[in-house]
Amino acid sequence: MARSVAEKRRASIHDVASRAGVSAATVSKVMQGVSTVRPENVQRVYEAVNLLGYRADPLASDLRRARRRIIGAVVPEFESEFFGSMVTELERLAEQRGYALVAASSRESEEREREVLARMHDWRVAGVVLAPVRNEHGPAAEFMRAQRMTGVLIDRVNATDAFDIVSSDGAGASALVARELVGLGHRHFLVIGLGEQAATVRNRLEGFRAAVAELAPDARVDVILAESDVEPLRGALRDYFAKGERPTAVYSLFSRGTLVVLSEFRRRGWHCPNDISLVGFDDAEWMQVTWPTIAAVVQPVRQIAGQAMERLFRRIEGEEGPSEARLEPCRLLMRESVGAPGGGPHSGGGARR
């Protein structure tokens, strides 16, 4: 039965075709700018398109073409500045290439990460940018590998031969931090991190340790790692200080850790940098307006996103070859939270590297 005009169903390519007095095939050609269509018909098609407000359904079109112009992005959370701007960048880059980005949050759960990846697989996305909850050996990465999905791993990853990976050079950045702090005279450090994020945390920690060992072999580096949640870390930190430990500088390896450290400083009435110095991994907007301003390692979000997309599209376009690992350098923003040990004047606000 013919459809009534008043029906609210959206115009399909056939509606346009009959309205323009041509076939659907011709409409399709016009929409794709194929030049072999007679100008008169092109005209008629455009008129019908405008009249009906026709827009092709990209999903139907993709179905026929047996390819999806969709990139999946999976991140541990949307709530942080880091992953928020990462998704923004990835979206921009995907759209720039005519793809849509579908972002999903794994909510720091490896189980959910797997489910989300299964959905991406079901959707037949062209490729995935995965920021794993833990590291490159998680179930999600394994799933991707098993299903032969094309993808790139970012952020919390070490080398793996299954995928290209891109992350910031946490070891290098931590060496910068060590150099700064040692240069100011610090010899007793506390480093805190979350063990679950094994890949990144270990890099950062080892980079720091190695640099300190080289620059000041006599220095002491204490480490507090909590397994998976931030609250145990708070407890451990509290115990540590309660025992009377007094490092002159604290280096937090992840952003929420910086908040925990600050709140413990508050509890004890310690002020940076006079009572103790603080550097955090991951910069945030608020860190430059508080009193004191907080020194931080700035991750190069745009570079990471750019490299990740670059590599991903190369793979999508069929490039073979061994997987590559790329480390993007970080900047270190020294701010007021860092000074010489023992309440000396701080080092000023210059940016390094």
Next chain:
Amino acid sequence: MARSVAEKRRASIHDVASRAGVSAATVSKVMQGVSTVRPENVQRVYEAVNLLGYRADPLASDLRRARRRIIGAVVPEFESEFFGSMVTELERLAEQRGYALVAASSRESEEREREVLARMHDWRVAGVVLAPVRNEHGPAAEFMRAQRMTGVLIDRVNATDAFDIVSSDGAGASALVARELVGLGHRHFLVIGLGEQAATVRNRLEGFRAAVAELAPDARVDVILAESDVEPLRGALRDYFAKGERPTAVYSLFSRGTLVVLSEFRRRGWHCPNDISLVGFDDAEWMQVTWPTIAAVVQPVRQIAGQAMERLFRRIEGEEGPSEARLEPCRLLMRESVGAPGGGPHSGGGARR
């Protein structure tokens, strides 16, 4: 030509069917749990499914069913805690109902907002949750109306009869702020906001003004509104203080404004609450660890997301009727940044409402 076994194309429903020795229709039935299939065949189908790793393509299935189990979410930015957690919540709620959430950022641009909405329309999403850049009269909302898309507007919106809307009760929250501050003895206020976010800012401002007028008719409320960007606001604020204006309390109507205010306080060497008090709209994690901690209005993200999805799905399921507007109450977290004018002791850390 028959496909070779080694081909890496994903298994389709036909592959499963032939493998199980039944028709595609039967496989489809089994996948949907239709009970009229002979147990023996159910078994065979499952075996084939497992063997081939078959998973239905939800997009193809949706195409056939002429409906898409996709909800679109459009927010001005992914970078803030507020919108980040909003997207997280919306994703959770959509998935709970068997839909996928596709989130996009309008990047604070109304032009882009329109484009993003056009894409959602092209995708034939079942519904959209739109947090407009400016207000309910923007081009995106107009587009949604014109295309008869089903959607709900959140956050920066006033009433509109075209859509259901959900936002936090900015006026009520601002009245709470006014009550607190007036109660402490403040009589000279500065309120800052971004004019472009017309809908919310006006509500919040008027709520504050009205409450102050009622509680302390003699009080003075200065207002600085910048049009669209945050930098002009910084300039205006600087000029204002340079002129010698000394309100005893500042109320920032949006989160980035709070950062601007803090950085201007820093420039002038003013400390909260002794030199001046500060309350910001929008809470953030860091506000409870800095010195001083920053008082803030907490928006009920989960309630907003919950109501929005609730209403959206009602509409998707065909519910008619006039559009409704819902305001969710906020909480006010008093913190150390607020005290009595003139450097008196601050009011403590209780939470109100």
Next chain:
DNA sequence: GTGAAAGCGCTAACAT
């Protein structure tokens, strides 16, 4: 230059 026909992966009537 154009359109008929086939088909992407799936579901839903409708015979059987």
Next chain:
DNA sequence: ATGTTAGCGCTTTCAC
């Protein structure tokens, strides 16, 4: 209980 057929909206040979 099952398979055949038709078709969602689109693209792509391939005759004409």
